[in-house]
Amino acid sequence: MNRGLARRTVFETRADIRSFLSLVARAVRDRRIEVHAFSILSTHFHFILRSLDGEVSESCRWMEQGHVQRFNRVRDRDGPLFRGRFQSIPVESAFYLQTLFRYIDQNAVDAGIVALADQYEFGSSRAFVGGPHEVPWLSRDLVDALVTPWMAQAGTWANAYRLAFRPRLSPAQRHLVEARIAHPSRDLRGIDSLVASAPPEVRAWMVERAHLADGTKPGLPLVDGEEVRRVVATHRCRDARAVVATGPRRWRSLWDLVEVALLRLLAGETHAAIARRLGWHGSLVHRVNAEHHATVRNDRGYADTAALVAHEVLNSVAPSPLAATGIAELGRRMRA
Secondary structure, three states, X not given: OEEEHHHOOOOOOHHHHHHHHHHXXXXXXXXXXXXXXXXXXXXXXXXXXXXXXXXXXXXXXXXHHHHHHHHHHHHOOOOOOEOOOOOOOOOOOHHHHHHHHHHHHOHHHHOOOOOOHHHOOOEHHHHHHHOOOOOOOEOOHHHHHHHHHHHHHHOOHHHHHHHHHOOOOOHHHHHHHHHHHHOOOOOOOOHHHXXXXXXXXXXXXXXXXXXXXXXXXXXXXXXXXXXXXXXXHHHHHHOOOOEEEEEOOEEEEHHHHHHHHHHHHOOOOOHHHHHHHHOOOHHHHHXXXXXXXXXXXXXHHHHHHHHHHHHHHHOOOOOOHHHHHHHHHHHHHHHO
């Protein structure tokens, strides 16, 4: 992905975009890259691509440089056009990749250019729905893994694509992509198994995170913070007086520990954000989160309860059976 310097327009005309895409097509024909999704707007672009020669940086540099040279030449200008080097982030999770496909599809919709993603001329959604003749250099194998499970219900590949990709992203899913862009070093490889996990596996994951926790880095957001609060509030109403021992003769509301922990682990919120959300002092959030780490390691009953609540929250982002089938096949193809 990349955008214009100071958010300036980098694709002023349809000819600009078509010329840039011709460079992309050449890189595909030269067997340097595969392109699986794209969206090009006036100020920025997104691609999902796979490098075939191990030189993704060189391929992207060549495409950007070719666009800038043409852009400057036809306008009799010189100087930089993009804000700097493109940003590239490895995609290691099938669940995240499915979310990323939908995020890219929605670019033009979110910009107010079109009402539906497949109406936008310079996005892969239209190319996929229109058929392989639309953009012959666009790879279909990863998208096909997500679309195929819907074929029996949809009747045609185009309708199956719409069923697989049309649902709008939730705020948490959008935040997941944007947080991944902002923090590309955070590990997403455990997400696929976590989203599909039963409570015992969720408990094991929470205990592992407690052992690894350094107290400073929240998890990447998988769900919205309000969903965490809604599920915790339901349990709190059933047993408002539930407490857990967090030290010698020291007790804490069980639901306070669970709420803070899941806002960190599943909603990806910082201590400061949690403090604002709950109306607490930041130091109290810090302390409660530390108590969770210690308690989830040492108190099996608390760990089971926290895992049960986490599992309920994760159900809000768990894919439907058909989508889950596609994501599982997508993961297999990614590893192939």
